[in-house]
Amino acid sequence: MTVSQIADILQKDQSTIYRHMNKLEETGYVEVKGEKKTHHIPEKVYTRTAHFFILVPESEDASEILEEYSAKRMEQLYKLMKKMGANITITDEVITEGRRFLAALRSELFREYEKIDEPLDVIMLKKLELFLILFRMEESEAFRERIFRFMHKLRG
Structure with missing residues (x-):
């Protein structure tokens, strides 16, 4: 353009x-x-220069607007999960915990993405993310425990 x-x-x-x-x-x-x-x-x-850009601000540097947007997106995600039958309790604490959990998880996964030197579209990135999570769950008891602890918090 x-x-x-x-x-x-x-x-x-x-x-x-x-x-x-x-x-x-x-x-x-x-x-x-x-x-x-x-x-x-x-x-x-x-x-x-890329199909999309992944911008990951550090949580300490995140602006109030970004945090508010992130909280609304997390709440929307939880509501979609409930509509699909997930038995979860949505509270402000769970929304905050979910944002922190996903930010930490993504931060770990982005270190893996940095090793890839080829363009990825959003769909491929999401599939890659899913498989990396599944592999980590299989390989690491500590990682599995983190996932399960978070899921238990979601259920209230």
Whole structure:
């Protein structure tokens, strides 16, 4: 996409978009794919450098907005689980515990992902995550116990 296309979609001025695109390019999130001419004026065409990005803020650095969003997502997950027949009790404490549990688990799994040097789409990433969890459960009694302790807390 070009800066003018992004500016139109976001309804922001182009100078703002240019500033942000430069920062994104510097950090490696986007790259220049080519050039497009509009009315004989050349404009860079940007593309993302990965299919998706995994951003994992440290829990101490997480913003209030991110924590609120995370809590709402966790509550939504629990409600979906209940609809599917899971016998769980949803409390603020369980929501917080679930967020911490998943953050710690994902942090461990992301260390494994870093060894992979190929693009993964979200579906493949979720399947990989599931299998890594299953392998860990088979291999490690301590890991199994962590999972089971958390599941018991969910049941109230």
